Every structure is written in structure tokens, then in C-alpha cells.
Amino acid sequence: MTDRYAVFGNPLSHTKSPFIHAAFAAQFGEDMTYEAIEAPVDGFEAAVRAFFAAGGKGLNVTVPFKVAAEAMADEALEAANICGASNCLKFENGRIIADNFDGVGLVRDIEVNFGVELKGKRMLFAGAGGATRGALGPFLEAGVAEIWIANRTIDKAEAVAQLLGPRGSIHACGYNAIDRGFDVVLNATSASLLGECPPVPSIAFEGTTLAYEMVYGKGKTPFLRLAEANGADQIADGVGMLVEQAALAFAWWRGKRPDTAPVIEALTIPLQ
Ligand code: ATR
Numbered sequence: 001m002t003d004r005y006a007v008f009g010n011p012l013s014h015t016k017s018p019f020i021h022a023a024f025a026a027q028f029g030e031d032m033t034y035e036a037i038e039a040p041v042d043g044f045e046a047a048v049r050a051f052f053a054a055g056g057k058g059l060n061v062t063v064p065f066k067v068a069a070e071a072m073a074d075e076a077l078e079a080a081n082i083c084g085a086s087n088c089l090k091f092e093n094g095r096i097i098a099d100n101f102d103g104v105g106l107v108r109d110i111e112v113n114f115g116v117e118l119k120g121k122r123m124l125f126a127g128a129g130g131a132t133r134g135a136l137g138p139f140l141e142a143g144v145a146e147i148w149i150a151n152r153t154i155d156k157a158e159a160v161a162q163l164l165g166p167r168g169s170i171h172a173c174g175y176n177a178i179d180r181g182f183d184v185v186l187n188a189t190s191a192s193l194l195g196e197c198p199p200v201p202s203i204a205f206e207g208t209t210l211a212y213e214m215v216y217g218k219g220k221t222p223f224l225r226l227a228e229a230n231g232a233d234q235i236a237d238g239v240g241m242l243v244e245q246a247a248l249a250f251a252w253w254r255g256k257r258p259d260t261a262p263v264i265e266a267l268t269i270p271l272q
Contacts, residue, residue, distance in 0.1 A: 003032040004055055005253065008048065008069075009062035012038045014217075016267055017060055020246045023266070024258035032057075032254075044068050052091040058253040059089050060246070066100075066130060073098035082164065083133040088249045099252060102131070103138035105245030106214070106238075111142065113240045113264065116184065116210050119143035124182040126150050126198040126223070127189030128157040128172070131214050135188065136160070140168040148182070150175045150200070175199045181206025185232070187213045187223040197222035205230035213237045220271045239267050 007017040021034035037059075039047035044065045051059065061069040066085035070076050073086065079100040080086040086098035110116050121144050125132045128151035139147060146169045151157035157172035164170055178201050185208055189198045192215045200223070205211065211227030216238040220228070224235045243264045251257045 001055075003030075003057045004035070004051075005032060005058050005060075006035040006037045006051060006056065007060040007062060008037050008039050008044065008065055010038050010041055010064065012036045012062070015062065016242065017062075017246060020243055020263055020267075021250060023263045024247065024250045027258050028254070028256050030254060030256075039065065045072050048072065048089070048096075052096065057091055058249070060249055061087050061089065070098050070100075072096065079103060079134070079137055082137050083130065085130055085134060087134075087245065088252065090253060100134055101245040101248035101252075102241070103135040105243075105248055106135050106212075106241040107138040107142050108244045108248075109236075109240030110184065110210060110212065113244075113260075114210055114234060114236060116234075118184070120145045121183040123147045124150060124178070124185045124200070124204055126175075126185070126187050126200050127191075128153070128160045129188065129190065131188035133160050133163065135186075136164045136170065137167075140164065145169065147171070148173060148178070150178060150198075152199075175201065178204050180204075181208060183207065183209050185211045185227060187211075187215070187221070190215075192218050192221040192223060195222065197226060200226065202226075202230045205232050208232040210234045210236060214241065216242050217269055219269065224271060235271060237269075237271060239269070240264050243267065
């Protein structure tokens, strides 16, 4: 029988997940379907339970349901547990299991696809929302020396830093307190969705190997322009993160690790 998978979100008009998983399935000749299901904002849990009751095997979760996905799971694995949010569910032996591959996908994109080793590096995250929270654990596991989280609302950055503080060197600050350069600078704010730029000072890009925009498909965002103008060696958007997290989900569900390179290439929108 054909196995059913899906992505749940609202809105979902721009989702690339069905394309990505169809490409992965084709690599192995897997007998599976992958749909986009726009669940009602107040009806996520019921829609997920109906999907699994009808034989669904697994699903991805996107905005605004990631927190609800973690909360409804019978078991939340470590990455989902730490950030209190899940981007991936699996239905196994009558139980719903939650994981979160956003952070690991991002780390893989930086280390494998961009060839930037993170061990011993100094990182700056702009923003202290879900995107930052989900990424911190995998960066610590990759052996970074130091993580700074800058946010307009410093309290929020401090709360996120405290969440993982015991595991490594994580600091919170306001943008105007940044007075040194970082090896990797990430824009984890939602500013680019509105064509805005977080107020990262120029000095943050001194010696920067990679400036990374976690949003995908917005071209050269104001953040990437700022990074480029201040001498960052490489700039990137989140296409690789998107495909890598999907590959990790696929491997979790199907036990097979797809080749991400051709899918990243197909989805890449040149940064110009
Ligand atoms: P989520 O948890 O879904 O990621 P969020 O908690 O609203 O959403 O987080 C969005 C992040 O983008 C926050 O860090 C927000 O900064 P504040 O906490 O200070 O509001 C940040 N953000 C959004 N627009 C921004 C802008 N124009 N400049 C700087 N930061 C911005």
C-alpha cells in the first residue's frame, strides 16, 4: 500500500515540501505520496489525528503549528523537547513521536554544503524567536566556541540563552552592544519577510566567513546586502537548510538518506 505523508501549515501556498519529498522518493523508487494540508488555525490537532487515523505515516509541520505539534506528541525527542517545537511527526505503533530537524539541517548546510567548519567558531544570531531556539542545540553539538544572541527585546534573548546556557557559552545582548566580528552571522529574525533588516552593526561582519539568511527565496535581502557591503566572504539564504531538514525527516521516516545536492540546485534562486 502506498504510504502517506504530508506537510501541515497555514498558509501553505508557497510550500516546496511536496516537490522536495517527491524528488527524494524518486531517488529510491519509494511507494509514497506527500500532500500539502492547510489545516484550520484552530483545528491542527484534530486534522493531524484524522490524518494518522486514515493511515498517514508521518508529517512535517510549519508555521503556525510547530509548538502545537510538540505539545500533542506522545513522545518528544530531544531537539523538539529543547525548543518546545516540532517540525516533524512520525506515527509508530499507535504513538505520535515529535522531532525537530531545522537546527541539524542548518548545521549540515553550513558545514557540508558551504564547507565552513563550526568547531571553535564564534557565532552571532540576530533574533531570539523560534528559529534561534531551534538551532542552538545542534550548533553547540558542532563544537562552536561561543554564541551571541542579539535581539531588539533583550529579555527574550536572555530567556533563550538561559534555556541552553548550561550546555555551552551562550550570551544575550542588544544590537548596540556588538563590538566585535563573528565567524558566522545568521539572520534568524522575521525582518526579511517584511523587507526589513535587523540593526546588526557593520563591525559584526569583520572576519565573517559566512552570513546566512534563514529565510528562503527572498533574493538578496537587506541583511545579505549589509553583510556583503561589509566584507562577508560568503552569503547564503535558507534553501540548503530547507532541503537538509527535509532529508533528515525523510531518513527518519523511510530509513534512507537522500542526495540533497540536485534538489538544492533545483530550488536555488540566485542571490541578486
Ligand atoms: P517565532 O518564534 O515564530 O520565530 P517571533 O517570536 O515573533 O516568532 O520572533 C521573531 C524574531 O524576529 C524576534 O527575535 C523579533 O525581535 P523582537 O523579539 O525584538 O520583536 C525579530 N524581528 C522581527 N522583525 C524585526 C526587525 N524589523 N528588526 C529586528 N528584529 C526583528
